[in-house]
Amino acid sequence: MSPEPSASTATLRSLDYSILQQCMRCGMCLPTCPTYDATKKERHSPRGRIALMRAIADGDLEVTHVFADEMSYCLGCLACQTACPAGVDYTELFETARSDAERSAVNATAARSFWRWLSLAVLFRRPRALRLAGRVMRVYQRSGLEAAVRTFGLTMFLPPSLRRVEPQAPRVAPRFSNRLIAPHETPGGDARYRVALLTGCIQDLVFPGVNRDTADVLLANGCAVDTPPVQPCCGSLHAHNGELDLARGLARRLIDLLPPNRYDAIITNAGGCGSHLKRYGHLLERDTTYAAAAREWDRKVKDVSEWLAQIGFRPPRARPLSDNVTVTYHDSCHLAHGQKVTAQPRTLLQDLPGVALVDLPESTWCCGSAGVYAITQPAQAEALLHRKVDNVRRTRADVLATANPGCHLQIARGLGDAGVEMPVFHPVSLLAMAYRRERQ
Ligand code: SF4
Numbered sequence: 001m002s003p004e005p006s007a008s009t010a011t012l013r014s015l016d017y018s019i020l021q022q023c024m025r026c027g028m029c030l031p032t033c034p035t036y037d038a039t040k041k042e043r044h045s046p047r048g049r050i051a052l053m054r055a056i057a058d059g060d061l062e063v064t065h066v067f068a069d070e071m072s073y074c075l076g077c078l079a080c081q082t083a084c085p086a087g088v089d090y091t092e093l094f095e096t097a098r099s100d101a102e103r104s105a106v107n108a109t110a111a112r113s114f115w116r117w118l119s120l121a122v123l124f125r126r127p128r129a130l131r132l133a134g135r136v137m138r139v140y141q142r143s144g145l146e147a148a149v150r151t152f153g154l155t156m157f158l159p160p161s162l163r164r165v166e167p168q169a170p171r172v173a174p175r176f177s178n179r180l181i182a183p184h185e186t187p188g189g190d191a192r193y194r195v196a197l198l199t200g201c202i203q204d205l206v207f208p209g210v211n212r213d214t215a216d217v218l219l220a221n222g223c224a225v226d227t228p229p230v231q232p233c234c235g236s237l238h239a240h241n242g243e244l245d246l247a248r249g250l251a252r253r254l255i256d257l258l259p260p261n262r263y264d265a266i267i268t269n270a271g272g273c274g275s276h277l278k279r280y281g282h283l284l285e286r287d288t289t290y291a292a293a294a295r296e297w298d299r300k301v302k303d304v305s306e307w308l309a310q311i312g313f314r315p316p317r318a319r320p321l322s323d324n325v326t327v328t329y330h331d332s333c334h335l336a337h338g339q340k341v342t343a344q345p346r347t348l349l350q351d352l353p354g355v356a357l358v359d360l361p362e363s364t365w366c367c368g369s370a371g372v373y374a375i376t377q378p379a380q381a382e383a384l385l386h387r388k389v390d391n392v393r394r395t396r397a398d399v400l401a402t403a404n405p406g407c408h409l410q411i412a413r414g415l416g417d418a419g420v421e422m423p424v425f426h427p428v429s430l431l432a433m434a435y436r437r438e439r440q
């Protein structure tokens, strides 16, 4: 894979040592870590992983495939970061460690390199190519070809990891965000704010309706909304998978497309993207051309629920659904732990007429989605999904709300497999539905 030029790529050995030293080995993160919970092994805990990283930084350990596997087993859920009283920057450590593991190529195989190149360097770097792949996928899913391939066992030609997740492939939407949202939309009357709307990658291909709902809610609250029809990926997937140079290149492209000084806010509705989008300042801190704009970018990026709470959104007068419902809310790891946005989506849901919010036990415990975790760690991803579904089922809620497309897909699939009929919505979709029903 040929990365774009970067200002600098930190390795564990070149990383500011104070970041590695922050861990005081207190162990308070251990009960919050899903992989430690699963195995009770120190090396599968945040403290153990940080010790391994420090040993590499100190030159006492080389990057081996055992280390790379350990970093792959970590969900990157950041629950440890929330629990840590010392303020350990686990995001920085984790991304640097995964980057070291990729650079050392200890786990490289020809097939793995090909799929990483195709997904990270081609599809998730070229939005038109990604949409083209989405259209091809939709034809495949709708034409009967998918059924034929499964019937005749042709999935055997896929690598084992992809063969396993092939039945879980999300259904691609008929139209993407650029066909649902005009590049510039204005509210009736004077706009109070000017915002940019990020449409994401998976959100764009699978849940473009959530993007339309987000635009509608912003318009209803006095925001003029700019939504460029073609947007590069935010780079979250790249940073999470150790491709920091690619992530930097994408950050620069997004800043060029949506200069932050033009906007009151840059809105994202995907928890995983938002967590990464708010770190552009750090990602580009050594890039003299972009560093200042990246810092301003970080200040302007808001999750949609965070922005609505900040500007004081108008509670709707109508119910979102025809009946009164109970709703339970699952926290996306990167919205809760990465962005510390937990109260705002709940406030939004509580302000909906006809909605009673019920607590979800372990709402911040990872559902096992975690980017490509279902591909790389299928057993652990399924175990986490079962735990999540059991907790959701226990609430006896009518509806599940969550604010990240990966969690949405993962939990909806788990509920479906368990025979639980419970629709899943983004909180902003429920608000948009309520506003629409006001006009009926
Ligand atoms: S990111 Fe999640 S899985 Fe990884 S060490 Fe922290 S709590 Fe454990």
Ligand code: SF4
Pocket (backbone or CB within 6 Å): 022, 023, 024, 025, 026, 027, 028, 029, 030, 046, 047, 050, 080, 083, 084, 085, 086, 087, 088
């Ligand atoms: S809570 Fe923080 S300081 Fe304590 S062991 Fe975990 S990472 Fe280290």
